[in-house]
Amino acid sequence: MxxxxxxxxxxxxxxxxxxxxxxxxxxxxxxxxxxxxxxKDSLNQVKIRSISSTEHNITLSLSNPFNVSMYVYNATGQYVYLKSPIHVPPMSQGNFTLVITNPKMFYELAQARQENITLYLGIGTFNFTQEVNV
Structure with missing residues (x-):
């Protein structure tokens, strides 16, 4: 046995x-x-640039270097929010707008480098958050 x-x-x-x-x-x-x-290394190729701003909003451009779609789902901050989510097709760029709810306080914090904005992004099916100090 x-x-x-x-x-x-x-x-x-x-x-x-x-x-x-x-x-x-x-x-x-x-x-x-x-x-x-x-x-991780290719995330450095993603570029977000300011393309215009007014007292009550900031429009940013997101450059997508990947062969999959990118998404901006949400953006939050003490005095900002995302106007609407966007879809950026592969190898292209898209614009999204941050609405400023209290311009006076936002710009005071921005001058002091204390305004933090959290971006909720997606690449394909991979979602992540990124905090940006303005």
């Missing part, structure tokens, strides 16, 4: 090793980790 258990265990281990070798699990793990690092 012990010989049967030992044989079954050895056969199971052999199948497991063959499975790992056939699927090349190590290469898949390394590839997945590299993709995460490449995404």
């Amino acid at each position: 012990d010989a049967v258990k030992l044989s079954a265990t050895l056969i199971a281990i052999a199948f497991l090793i063959a499975f790992v070798v056939l699927l090349n699990v190590k290469a898949m793990v390394i590839s997945s980790v590299n993709q995460v690092f490449q995404l």
